[in-house]
Amino acid sequence: MLQLQLRRLDLLCTVVHEGGVTRAAERLHVSQPWVSAQLRTLEKAAGAPLFVRDGRRLVLTEAGRRFHAWAADVLAGSAQVRRDIENLGAGLAGSLTVATSMAIGTYLVPPLLTELLHERAGAEITVHISEPAAALRSVATGDADFAVATWSDELDSEALHAERLWENPLVLAAAPDGPPDGDTITLAELAALPLVGVPAGVTFDRTLNDQLRSHGAGELTYVMRLGHAEAMKRAVAANGWNCLAPSYVVADDVDAGRLRSIRISDAHLAEGIGLFYRRTKFFSPLQDAAVAALRSLATPQGPGTPAVAGS
Template sequence: MDNRISLHKLEVFCAVVEQGGVGRAAAHLYVSQPVVSGHIRSLEERLGVELFHRVGQRMELTDAGRATYQWSRDTLHSGNELDRELAGITGGTTGAVAVATSMTVGSYLLPPILTDFVVANPGARIAAHVFDPNQIWEAITSGLCDLAVPIAPRIPYGRGLTGELVGHQDLVLTSAPDAVDVGDGGIPVSELARLPFVSTPRTSIRRDIEDMAFAELGITDRKVIIEFGHPEAIKHAVRAGLGVALLFRASVAADLATGSLQEIPLADARPRLPVFVVWRADKRLSALQRTLITVIRDALNL
């Protein structure tokens, strides 16, 4: 193998794989198709293997191509991680941090924290990536992101990860205003089974978390009327009176404040889940990354 392989060729190769062809990769990279094809031919020559073979009109990776793609992704992610680490070797006020998070945390909980952090530290570059919950851990182990901030029952330490508990998020039962009579002290958990629910799809990790929370309250069978994959869609259905929903407080705080939704207090329970900051166990955190962890912890008032 010729060791004179540029990172740019690896970027072009990965773009062809991820965009699904030379034409789409060229458009994505804002270059011509012959330029992309030239990089692929050059990479094949320097590696001494064929990376693609044609199946009809499609280009598919060869076995060597699949191995090269994994190596290319790891190399590019490691390079980006090094760039962020070098940028952060300071007093903790400048540099870069890539954060992996889920839809609810990335949409409602983190934005004000990260925004205030950059206002206070103008030299900081923050990139928040929203993933499906089951993809967050891979983003950390691969080096794509430096930190993860998930709401999760636990950290999967067996995957080479470490972290710390930085706070909790209450799960709030909500309904349309006056749709449910909550009385003076809320409703007992035993009443939940009779209520219609708006929830996330049964195949989602978020639904697993919700079902687990209900199971801990002794509710294993409930009536789900409609399912949506985003909290805003769930809230729309709740406001329309289709049912109640169990949502993280961060995602409904504004709605409760304006009165477009009402909270249904539970008289005998307080369901909530921990919020963690997670990173790869063998990763050397930069000063800026350590500073951000402290800021997130303080903001969540653990």
């Protein structure tokens, strides 16, 4: 009975997403009359019409919007509960799925989770890397246990617990023999350099521009925009260009002599690191240990950077 009710809620969300009964039926591989019948059952249970027709599309009524929001939350919660129950008997093993933003998932999170795996042999750990907004969506839908992502006040995290853990200073990465001379640079000097940037509009780009404006500086211009820190660092090293990056992103390259780290002397630019999870989330022992490890990195944080492998 419960599975049938959940299936009806999933069907309603599919109709909303697809914009109509026909496309929803095609996606779910069921008949159109069956979809219509299930919607009538839901409307009877709700005691109000959930949809009205707008041309060829079905759109939600006011009651329908409220019902749809509740249905999406129930489905996300049920997915999370199923995963939680599977992990209850797993003890030190179990599973952990983390959603992260790009640089955090490449450089920060893997060393921490690798150390956790050494302590808990048999644990199943997965890290999904995407844009911060997508990482938060995967948590909201129950597909990930929590997210670790670049902090932005623009992120829609109302349905989630949002916790700013720490911030990492941004540095200018330079080629060993490229500009600028010296170990420090001002914002005015920075604007004159050949810079590689992230794609326009991504969270890191928006937060960087906000910080530049707060220091009275305009947006930077770039010779090229690249979608991953590894590609940016290679372009810097090969062409004598520069890029702004969190200190942990370039730490290994600086130690190996592939890049230089240049401090910005007249501005504090930083990337905030945030932890996000469902407010009703039940943490298994493995998941709880991962969150505790993340918070422990923030504990010694002052004006510097938390001590993590590779930073």
